[in-house]
Amino acid sequence: MKSSRTAEYALLVLLATIWSSSFLMIKIALITVTPVTLAAGRMLLASIVLLAILFLQGQRLPQTGKVWGQCVFVGLFSNALPFFLIAWGEQYINSGNAAIMMAIMPVLVPTLAHFFIAEEQLTPHKFLGIALGFTGLLVLVGFEALAGLSQQVTGLLAVLLGTICYSTTTIFVRRYVKQTGIVMSAGSILVGTILLLLAAFVVEQPSQLRPSLQAFAAIGILGVFATALATLLYFRLIRSVGATVFSQINYLIPVLGVYWGSLVLHERPGWNALLALLLIICGVALVSRPQKSPRMAADVSSE
Numbered sequence: 001m002k003s004s005r006t007a008e009y010a011l012l013v014l015l016a017t018i019w020s021s022s023f024l025m026i027k028i029a030l031i032t033v034t035p036v037t038l039a040a041g042r043m044l045l046a047s048i049v050l051l052a053i054l055f056l057q058g059q060r061l062p063q064t065g066k067v068w069g070q071c072v073f074v075g076l077f078s079n080a081l082p083f084f085l086i087a088w089g090e091q092y093i094n095s096g097n098a099a100i101m102m103a104i105m106p107v108l109v110p111t112l113a114h115f116f117i118a119e120e121q122l123t124p125h126k127f128l129g130i131a132l133g134f135t136g137l138l139v140l141v142g143f144e145a146l147a148g149l150s151q152q153v154t155g156l157l158a159v160l161l162g163t164i165c166y167s168t169t170t171i172f173v174r175r176y177v178k179q180t181g182i183v184m185s186a187g188s189i190l191v192g193t194i195l196l197l198l199a200a201f202v203v204e205q206p207s208q209l210r211p212s213l214q215a216f217a218a219i220g221i222l223g224v225f226a227t228a229l230a231t232l233l234y235f236r237l238i239r240s241v242g243a244t245v246f247s248q249i250n251y252l253i254p255v256l257g258v259y260w261g262s263l264v265l266h267e268r269p270g271w272n273a274l275l276a277l278l279l280i281i282c283g284v285a286l287v288s289r290p291q292k293s294p295r296m297a298a299d300v301s302s303e
Helices: 002-029 035-056 065-089 095-102 105-116 124-145 151-176 182-203 213-246 249-264 271-288 294-302
Strands: none
Touching: 002 065, 002 095, 002 213, 002 249, 035 065, 035 182, 035 213, 065 095, 065 151, 065 182, 095 124, 095 151, 095 249, 095 271, 105 124, 105 151, 105 271, 124 151, 124 271, 182 213, 249 271
16 A cells, blocks of 8 residues: 555656656747647647547547537647647747746636635635735736736746736536546547647648757657656546545646756746745645545544
């Protein structure tokens, strides 16, 4: 039992490492590949891997219009749009700042959940956590924004919009999606791939690009590991360790994201980035703190 739990935590760290490195891989690929084509390339590879796994397991793609409709929503708002927005934003900001901006997601989700999910209302400590998280966001974006919409500010806002897409999808899945796992993953990523491939040929000219070997490698890592493998690990860990333990990954991803950018690309985060990271992590800690049920609270008070 102990060795099994150790293995699950090792997978949790592995997933955090994979997801955090995606910001670095995007930055490397952007040197010779345009944003939409980059996003389409990683999605195409991920869809091939997931479809192969789906059919090897003897399963099929969704069979009803309702589930395909859900796949369209998830494919657009959890894959196509955020993958493009993050890639576009990283043209103007470093990979570490993108990782910090994405860390605001665990703060955004309970904010949206308060309005759309009746059983997930805001509590005082969640409200304080949300306030800290948004303060961190303002520290990262606010001082630059005072000088106007510079390229760096628009880059940060693009990544923030991608984070909002992820958060919106989380609420949608909680409320409406009953079918999860490989079927939903393969269906939604297939839809996202089609949308991005069409967009790439409409707004960009992929055939005119000359990607470097480093870009090919980065897109390969993004598609196979950061998208396909990460999706499979995500669903396994949610089932095996639970949502509360899984939420701890939100502390690792922004820290590791800043570390990879500093190690490989020699990025040097400013004081405002480090302060923003600290505030957001503190906000995530408060938002993720388990809430005692009324019965538990009564038991504690009676001791």
